[in-house]
Amino acid sequence: VQLQASGGGLVQPGGSLRLSCAASGLTLSNYAMGWFRQAPGKERDVVASISRRSGRTYYSKSVTGRFTISRDNAKNTVYLQMNSLTPEDTAVYYCARAVSTTLVIPHDPADFTHWGQGTQVTVSS
Numbered sequence: 001v002q003l004q005a006s007g008g009g010l011v012q013p014g015g016s017l018r019l020s021c022a023a024s025g026l027t028l029s030n031y032a033m034g035w036f037r038q039a040p041g042k043e044r045d046v047v048a049s050i051s052r053r054s055g056r057t058y059y060s061k062s063v064t065g066r067f068t069i070s071r072d073n074a075k076n077t078v079y080l081q082m083n084s085l086t087p088e089d090t091a092v093y094y095c096a097r098a099v100s101t102t103l104v105i106p107h108d109p110a111d112f113t114h115w116g117q118g119t120q121v122t123v124s125s
Helices: none
Strands: 002-006 009-011 017-024 033-038 045-050 057-059 067-072 077-082 091-098 119-123
Touching: 002 091, 017 033, 017 091, 017 119, 033 067, 033 077, 045 067, 045 077, 057 067, 077 091
Parallel strands: 009 119
Antiparallel strands: 002 017, 017 077, 033 045, 033 091, 045 057, 067 077, 091 119
16 A cells, blocks of 8 residues: 655745645545644644545635545545745645545544655745
């Protein structure tokens, strides 16, 4: 089972990026999914999570109104649209799958597994 995050890069403040998380060897539609980020010297924090059928979403306070999590279960892919980026958004971004199908909208890193390789997002002028 692998989750691969992609779409990161260098962007100027105020810019946008769209991250993708593709799965292989695992059907994501049965699980809530989450995006997390980790800046140098800091803990891994939740950015957003989404329920199995996209009916519910959770966002951290720092990204509410700027980021949008979505998923396409037919494509086995989860997305994170990031707008109005600031230097404080600079981090490695990871996607992960909920540990259990019973978790509706988890947002604690401990409730996630199958952490994919991250993608670097750098916001700088």
